[in-house]
Amino acid sequence: MEYLASDKIAIVDLGTRNITEDELDEDLVLDKIGGAGITKHLYDQYAVENPIVLGTGLLTGTLVPGASLGVITAKSPSTGRISHVPLNLDAGMELKYSGFDYIVIKGTADKPVYLWIHDGILDINDADDLWGKDTWAATDHIRSEMGDDLIQVLGIGQAGENGSDLAQIGINYWQSADRMGFGKLFGEKNLKLMAIRGMGLLEISEPEDFMDDCAELIATIRKNPTTQKQGIAAAAAALGEEDLGDFLDPLTHRHMACFNTPVATNTFIFTEEDPALLKESAVPEPGFLLTDIFPLIVLKKAGLSAKDAGILLKACAKYGIDGAAVAELSAKSGLTDPAEIEKSFPDLKGPVESTGGSVFSPWAAVGKEINENWERRQAVAYILGLHPIWLQIATELTEEKLLDLAGLGTEMEFTPDTLDEVIGDILA
């Protein structure tokens, strides 16, 4: 696979510490396109070993607006279904440029380990000194040890280490879109974290045409008022949920985007600092990056202030427990004090409704009922590598246009029929 890919699949056996590499076969790409199409295929191939499969879409890491997405595919401890979780923020992009298109993790390490993935190299390293740390401390430790603050860390906290069904794989310091309990799988495999840095290069088959189409798309998108509003509150409103603006505005520091995503779906609130501060804060931890709409809506309805919601979600992120599940369960129990809710983390158990009813994380669905259109749009996002919330908003990104871009980028032809088949495979 020559274009828009590194042409490499890593098979990591944590039990034997053996790592093998396969080429990314063009026939596989023609058949399954990429992203969740191929992670599902690889999952099925290694299913008896309960694998965790990571990958990126053909368009991930390109200038197609919203091309931020990586995907994790595994069997959800929460639902028992083969499920897909999006890697948002910069994690999907860094994985794309790391030198690996897909990574299959199977087996169980005999003691804590972490994976270090960069420049087409994948190492299994001991994690004795990381086990027991919360996600913030673990991220700081890895970045300090490697001397690189741009390393993306997919890691678990105490929730994953202790086998909670609600454990989440976090991204750096923040909550991810993992509503499926994949953090528990990391813990069961004695895998503390994956440290990923992408410094590779992606060749494009028809670069000028590809760039012209991307420029045309971003010019069109700029004219759409819905896609010009920034922040998690605006994203919620664009998805048809209640506007959280009044709730969050007093604490809002800035809105932050996932890689190359025109709408910033994340908002940083300052809970321990003046939100109007422009210069760098002297407070080590001035606030928290809000990345998930659902828990905010639930916590607001439960009567928490935005500050308390931010403090609670930060505690969730550090402990590595799904904030959406915590919000749902604490609302049911009537708890509203963040400190009291945090004390309950070790004993929290599902089932929870926040896992949704689909094979895709309901991160982009908010409180809406899952329907066929939503599920198809999510499938397209997960297959091609587009931000799932963004793709719900950006009607300019049609399936036809995205398949054309995938063809221009790779010198391959992808038909709507192939896309239908891949979506059918994923949803089967």
Next chain:
Amino acid sequence: MGIQIDALKCTACMACELACGYHRDDAFALLSSCIVPYRGREKKNYVGVILKEEDSLVAARPEGIEINRIGEEQDPDKEADASAKPMLLRESCDLCDDVDDGPLCITFCPTGAISMA
């Protein structure tokens, strides 16, 4: 004529960095860009943009623009940003002089944070 950056409009999406990388390499890559959002102070959400020009390194910070002349001694008490480390080794901004529609970072910035001065 030069690039003008409004750091407060930047959402650190990195589209400018990727577009600049394409201009340098005719491929998608992030190691040769002369414009980068700095992402290294994540816990504090301190975000701006660094631009390598012919004679200077421009740091568009939220609180204002800082211009560091290349070759001049820097404040030793100031914490260096991880994203800035390799910038001095990169080619300077040429305003995408071979592109009809002007600098690609402006074309692809979704928020209008980058413009021509």
